[in-house]
Amino acid sequence: MKLIESYQKQFSEFLKTYNVSREPESLYKPIEYILQLGGKRLRPVLTLMTTACFDGDVNRAMNAALAVEVFHNFSLIHDDIMDAAPLRRGKETVHEKWDLNTGILSGDAMLIKAYQLFENYPPATFRELAKLFSKTALEVCEGQQYDIDFETRTKVSINEYLKMIEYKTAVLVGAAMKMGAIVANASTEDQDRCYEFGKNLGIAFQLQDDYLDAFGNPETFGKQVGGDILENKKTYLYLKAIENGTPEICNQLSKLFQDSAENQDNKVSKTLELYVKTESNLATKKAISFYTKAAFDVLENINMSSSNKQVLKVFGTELMTRDV
Numbered sequence: 001m002k003l004i005e006s007y008q009k010q011f012s013e014f015l016k017t018y019n020v021s022r023e024p025e026s027l028y029k030p031i032e033y034i035l036q037l038g039g040k041r042l043r044p045v046l047t048l049m050t051t052a053c054f055d056g057d058v059n060r061a062m063n064a065a066l067a068v069e070v071f072h073n074f075s076l077i078h079d080d081i082m083d084a085a086p087l088r089r090g091k092e093t094v095h096e097k098w099d100l101n102t103g104i105l106s107g108d109a110m111l112i113k114a115y116q117l118f119e120n121y122p123p124a125t126f127r128e129l130a131k132l133f134s135k136t137a138l139e140v141c142e143g144q145q146y147d148i149d150f151e152t153r154t155k156v157s158i159n160e161y162l163k164m165i166e167y168k169t170a171v172l173v174g175a176a177m178k179m180g181a182i183v184a185n186a187s188t189e190d191q192d193r194c195y196e197f198g199k200n201l202g203i204a205f206q207l208q209d210d211y212l213d214a215f216g217n218p219e220t221f222g223k224q225v226g227g228d229i230l231e232n233k234k235t236y237l238y239l240k241a242i243e244n245g246t247p248e249i250c251n252q253l254s255k256l257f258q259d260s261a262e263n264q265d266n267k268v269s270k271t272l273e274l275y276v277k278t279e280s281n282l283a284t285k286k287a288i289s290f291y292t293k294a295a296f297d298v299l300e301n302i303n304m305s306s307s308n309k310q311v312l313k314v315f316g317t318e319l320m321t322r323d324v
Helices: 002-016 025-035 042-053 058-083 100-120 123-152 158-183 188-215 236-244 247-256 264-277 280-300 306-320
Strands: none
Touching: 002 042, 002 058, 002 306, 025 058, 025 100, 042 058, 042 158, 042 306, 058 100, 058 123, 058 158, 100 123, 123 158, 158 188, 158 236, 188 236, 188 264, 188 280, 188 306, 236 247, 236 264, 236 280, 247 264, 264 280, 280 306
C-alpha cells in the first residue's frame, strides 16, 4: 500500500496546482469544493501506476489522471442530484450546499474541463485520449440510466445487472489504465489489455462494494451497512437470492423490497438472513473471485516486466480483500 500512497501523494500535490478560480465564482467554487473533498483517488492512481509500469514518465500522465478524476467527480455531482443525496464523503453535496441548478451547471463545466486537460498532449496522443474518453463518458451515462431504469422494474436479470455495473463503474477504471498506457506509448495491444484488466477489476470492485454494503463491518466500511437494502437496490446479492431461492423466499424478498412500512432494522436483518439462506452471499464472493482472476489472466499477457506485473497484481489483490 506504500506505493499506492506515494502515487496518491504525488497526485494530490498536482491537484493543488489545478486552478479553476475564475468568474462567475458561483460556477467554479462548487468545482473546487468537490475536488477538495478527498477520497481514495484510485482511478487517477491507476493511470499513474500504469504509465510507470510501462517505464513511462509519471509526470506526463498527470493531466490524463486529473481528467479522470475531474470526470469522476462530475458524475458524482449529478449522481447525488439524481439520488437526492444530502452527503458526499461526510460533507454536504454540491446541490445541497448551493442549489440544484448550480449543481447541474457546475457538473457540466467539469465535463468540459476534463476534456481541456487533454489539450496538454501532442496531437496524436490528444486524439487517442479524447476518443477513449468520449466512449467512456457515454457508457457511464448509459450505465447510470440502466441503474435508474432498474429501480422501477420488477425483474432484472443478472446479465443486465453486470452490464449496468460494467458501464457505470468498470469502464472508467479500464479507461484510467488505458490512458496511462497511451501516455507511456505502449503498443495498441497492450493498451487494450490494460483496459480489459481494469474493466474486470472494476466489476469485481463493484461486486465487492455490494457485498460490503450488506455484510461489511460498519466501523470500517464508512457507510451505513444495509444501505442498498433500504434503498431497494437490486444488487447481485438480491438477484442471486431470487435465482437460488424457493418461491416462498422469492415472495418474502419481493415483499421486503416493496414494503415501505417495514421497520428498517428488521428489513435489513430479514434480507440478510435470506441472502445467507439462499447462499447468495457465497455466490457473490465467487463472482468477485471470478472477475479478479479474469483481470489477472489478462495481466499475464501484458508486455511489461514481471516486477511491474506484480505491482498491479498486489494492487488488485488488496482492492479485493479490503473491508472499506
